[in-house]
Amino acid sequence: MTSPGILGDLITINNTTTQILPLTTTILPLCVFNILWPSKICSHTLLSWSIFHELMSLDVISFHCGEIIFSYSVELTDQQKEFQQLARRFAREEMIPVAAAYDRSGEYPFPIIKKAWELGLVNGHIPQEYGGLGLSIFDSCLITEELAYACTGMQTAIEANSLGQMPVILAGSDAQKKKYLGRMTEEPLMCAYCVTEPGAGSDVAGIKTRAVKMGDEYVVNGQKMWITNGGKANWYFLLARTEADPKCPASKAFTGFIVDADTPGIQPGRKEMNMGQRCSDTRGITFEDVRIPKENVLITEGAGFKIAMGAFDNTRPPVAAGATGLAQRALDEATNYALERKTFGKAIAEHQAVSFLLAEMAMKVELARMAYQRSAWERDQGRRNTYYASIAKAFAGDIANQVASDAVQIFGGNGFNSEYPVEKLMRDAKIYQIYEGTAQIQRLIIAREHLGRFQK
Template sequence: MLRTTNLLRSVTKQGTLVRAFSSAPSSEGLSFALSDEQKSIQDLARKFAKEEIIPVAAEHDRTGAYPTEVIKKAWELGLVNTHIESKYGGNELGVLDSALITEELAFGCTGIQTAIEANNLAEAPLVVAGSDAQKQKYLGRMTESPLMASYAVTEPGSGSDVAGLRTTAVKKGDDWVINGQKMWITNSGHANWFFVLARTDMDASTGKAFSGFIVDADTPGIQLGRKEINMGQRASDTRGVTFEDVVVSNDNLLGGPGQGFKIAMNAFDVTRPLIGAAAVGLARRAMEEATQIGIESARMMVYRSAWLRDNNIQNTWHASIAKSLASDVANKSAADAVQIFGGNGFNTEYPVEKLMRDAKIFQIYEGTSQIQRLIISRGLANMAKSGASALGGL
């Protein structure tokens, strides 16, 4: 298959970024110095945000129009679908590499950045659990054309409480029939396919009750709701999605029956550091719009959680800290920026009011701040029981 050629290739070797971080933890500690390749990627994303995102961010926020042309340009540069393996046409970037891109795009506009990042979230379950055939079919098409995908897990009555999901998938012959309603699904109005989490065993425990499916968006029975008019990140397309007797081939089952919850949660280990990176980008923008506000600790936790994942070290605890801390920093930074601007900060003529509206969602999506604190507290309790040090992590 003919794959897309993009400028990001020019700062990679053999299609894979050469990282400044070693493949294993160093006995001398972790270095936060970026390699020349990483600096080039960071500069590319920063230039793109300055030239292509910032000039149109206010208009997309005002109209809520989906940033199709901006996303297409980002795709052409290789700034979209960053985790896809090179064998499927991707740049196979690590979580930290992607965090560098995400922070810069979010500096420009977190609504546009969220639309782009939603692809990584939808693709993450396939990256961690998809078969070669599934990756070739669905990840391959993402690198051939500037397509979008959606991660359909949240429902009207259950967000962070995955155990409360009511969407079901029933096996009928060689197919599965999905029924249920999802809500707040990013990119759903423009998605080529969905990752859908559905209950396949009514009696099993949460960890074994759900299965993950890849569902083509043009499958009969899928109904899209209206675009939600949200407080912030209005460039992002968020809708409800109803699945009514949607027939999906068993070939589109990810992993196996009962593995969906684990797959969905493993995807968060990849994407939560990136949500933190986006929050850092917004905080940085607020800082530059107003005055010097400290965000370095949030960035360092984002980098650490991303580095752990790239080195195959369990990062769930650190990812939750990165997401929670960076989200709080972004909200405080944006609120402080509005305060510093005074009455002007409350006015739409100045960009900081948009930053404040955009910032709030970071404390809500991909696991609320309250859920992250539960994960963090459990990790601390486990360390206390085992005698481990918080400095060493989990």
């Protein structure tokens, strides 16, 4: 392929050379092309309809700064469809029937998790060399959306494994991966990501938990808070300060550790009774003179902050997928109800006020799905996806809340009643604007990444 430039340049498609046509022909607006092919596009590159149709027929071609490159296709592979259908059947047949009961009791859904693990719906992202399926981020997102459609409380309990494992996948030694990832493919074990503290949520650099090296061990003291799977995990990823100097930059002040949950000195607190996602296990954890062997340090002392933050580029797309799954469920429930409920002699879906609200909900869900798929695809290509991951996480989290609230509105009084499913969806949705980086933190990241493109 040759690289297109301004009008009159030649591009080669399927071994056929075509000229970019002059402005006398019908020109496809750049904004439309940019939406269909979400890559950067040179402002001087104009495409005629004829060339556009040829490019579209290839399905995997896009423009990037004036060059033709391969891009992603929205058509799923047969394998992806199989995983999606497997997760969908499991969600409908196993999760939805018991979701309300688990929400009322707050009981940890281990029987459901065990069944999901047996089907390969848990830990699929673990590399094949350590016993996993080695699924891509995109593939994992497809599964996550389907499970979240049924119950985000159960899905979050499952997804917490991904967050806890990701630092080990990204930064663990071969021995660490074999020991801690390999065993999770042999039995349904859980893990957790221990970073947040009572005084350090969004401000990760404010972490107070200390790890002091003593011989061949590190002695840890401190308290963590809001740890998903905190009381059910078999091991933790722990971020602790190893540099006493408060002026030391975060990039050098913290170290990442793998900590076995049965290590003496670890004291899980009580399970928190939260607004939503109630069957997910969330609690504080106290570390009192906990001794960790130096072999459990990830990479080296001082590398922990980068490891902990780097995990989010891989885990925020699935979080966005979970929010999208919840939003899709809310839309489906509201649509079915609107077609059945009658007022003034006709279904409320036939009233423009309701039909337009459903249309807005549908638009939001589709765009949230596109956002998480783009962010996952970028990461799977080996590219830094921080910008897209934060966009997906922020947008899908907001959409989940908006669509769930609109679903309650369409249900009217019934939507406010726990006998109907949408009030649970509304409660469950809120956390998507809080965990794994608040909606405000995502906007800080997006602004930083966006402005950085112009300030180079």
